[in-house]
Amino acid sequence: MRIASADVVVTSPGRNFVTLKVVTDDGLVGLGDATLNGRELAVASYLQDHIVPLLKGRDAHRIEDTWQFLYRSAYWRRGPVTMSAIAAVDVALWDLKAKAAGMPLYQLLGGASRTGITAYGHASGRDTDELFDSIRHHLELGFRAIRVQTAVPGITTLYGVPTTPANPGGRHDDYEPAARGALPAEEDWDTRAYLRHIPTVFEAVRAEFGPELPLLHDGHHRMTPIQAARLGKALEPYDLFWLEDCTPVESQEALRLVRQHTTTPLAIGEVLNTVWDYQTLIGEQLIDYVRSSVTHAGGITAMRKLLDFAAQHQVKSGIHGPTDISPVGMAAALHLDLAVHNFGIQEYMPHSPLTDEVFHTSYRFTDGYLHPGEKPGLGVDLDETAAARFPYQAAYLPFNRLHDGTVHDW
Numbered sequence: 001m002r003i004a005s006a007d008v009v010v011t012s013p014g015r016n017f018v019t020l021k022v023v024t025d026d027g028l029v030g031l032g033d034a035t036l037n038g039r040e041l042a043v044a045s046y047l048q049d050h051i052v053p054l055l056k057g058r059d060a061h062r063i064e065d066t067w068q069f070l071y072r073s074a075y076w077r078r079g080p081v082t083m084s085a086i087a088a089v090d091v092a093l094w095d096l097k098a099k100a101a102g103m104p105l106y107q108l109l110g111g112a113s114r115t116g117i118t119a120y121g122h123a124s125g126r127d128t129d130e131l132f133d134s135i136r137h138h139l140e141l142g143f144r145a146i147r148v149q150t151a152v153p154g155i156t157t158l159y160g161v162p163t164t165p166a167n168p169g170g171r172h173d174d175y176e177p178a179a180r181g182a183l184p185a186e187e188d189w190d191t192r193a194y195l196r197h198i199p200t201v202f203e204a205v206r207a208e209f210g211p212e213l214p215l216l217h218d219g220h221h222r223m224t225p226i227q228a229a230r231l232g233k234a235l236e237p238y239d240l241f242w243l244e245d246c247t248p249v250e251s252q253e254a255l256r257l258v259r260q261h262t263t264t265p266l267a268i269g270e271v272l273n274t275v276w277d278y279q280t281l282i283g284e285q286l287i288d289y290v291r292s293s294v295t296h297a298g299g300i301t302a303m304r305k306l307l308d309f310a311a312q313h314q315v316k317s318g319i320h321g322p323t324d325i326s327p328v329g330m331a332a333a334l335h336l337d338l339a340v341h342n343f344g345i346q347e348y349m350p351h352s353p354l355t356d357e358v359f360h361t362s363y364r365f366t367d368g369y370l371h372p373g374e375k376p377g378l379g380v381d382l383d384e385t386a387a388a389r390f391p392y393q394a395a396y397l398p399f400n401r402l403h404d405g406t407v408h409d410w
């Protein structure tokens with residue numbers, strides 16, 4: 001099974017996606033997601049200009065060899081652009097191998113370790129009433145675990161809490177932070193206001209919805225370790241499933257201090273892209289959940305090794321799954337989720353109807369559980385005619401300034 005051609009498809013059905021399409025000499029098509037929110041064209045160029053010329057004529061079955069070749073021959077290792085590009089090739093090759101075998105990909109990864117993949121949804125609101133409505137809405141949709149983000153008095157625009165719905169007439173819990181336009185939006189941040197307010201929100205949510213519902217929260221990299229420790233401690237009475245990205249993760253050692261102070265479970269890693277980024281975090285058991293995505297962390301081949309390392313230290317998966325992971329990347333995550341033993345939870349934000357016009361998927365969400373479906377390969381088809389109707393549009397993630405004008409982590 002030789003690679004006959006490889007093409008990069010950039011499309012923007014509501015938001016930008018970069019997809020690698022690999023075709024074999026016997027006509028099989030494999031897809032890989034290469035979407036890096038706000039920096040899409042860098043990965044598209046890395047693939048088109050530097051990787052596609054290397055793929056033609058290669059044996060599509062040699063996945064490990066291709067991974068090692070792309071990683072080591074580049075010399076310049078790691079980083080989100082490189083690892084997203086390698087991931088796209090890797091996932092496309094796994095898609096091809098599973099199609100050639102006539103099996104859904106999870107069968108090649110060892111078969112199902114569970115019958116369904118527990119997914120968490122995103123609830124948010126500009127005040128308590130809106131937040132409670134959003135939680136109820138997610139419960140009606142079937143979610144069995146819910147991430148809670150709310151507005152904070154003293155902060156004008158806050159991560160995870162849209163001031164306007166993503167779709168005209170839509171709900172305020174539809175979440176898409178990358179706005180189209182020539183410049184990134186400026187948002188504001190006040191750590192003291194946030195730390196005062198968030199525990200009161202979780203107290204109210206527990207009082208309204210009871211003790212059983214698994215609740216998650218994303219701190220989105222904004223606290224120092226001592227502030228994160230304080231928040232984790234303050235949230236202990238409300239029994240969170242996890243507190244995510246409580247502090248920027250460039251310094252893995254920073255998590256030691258957080259860990260010493262709180263038993264709130266910690267999830268980290270959506271911006272990490274290799275196993276090396278987790279050496280201390282996992283080796284010293286400083287976190288409970290790995291948040292990397294298949295899309296940004298080198299694909300199925302690399303994520304499987306990362307999760308095996310995590311398993312030795314009782315750390316579980318919590319694969320990143322917002323809408324900037326394309327349906328191809330989401331399908332890859334679901335096959336892995338179903339197969340690995342140390343699955344924890346999967347993030348799930350349904351894509352927009354426009355996105356669904358371009359990507360046709362076999363995965364399903366039923367009664368709170370996702371399943372990748374039984375079609376051979378990933379179970380995703382790309383409609384290139386539909387994709388061509390939605391040309392790329394520049395979009396940026398926002399950035400933060402403190403009230404005195406200092407740039408802060410977003």
Ligand code: KDG
Binds near residue numbers: 218
């Ligand atoms: O592109 C940025 C998003 O992927 C990120 O903000 C989403 O933090 C996120 C999450 O947990 O889904």
Ligand code: MG
Binds near residue numbers: 218220244245270
């Ligand atoms: Mg996050």
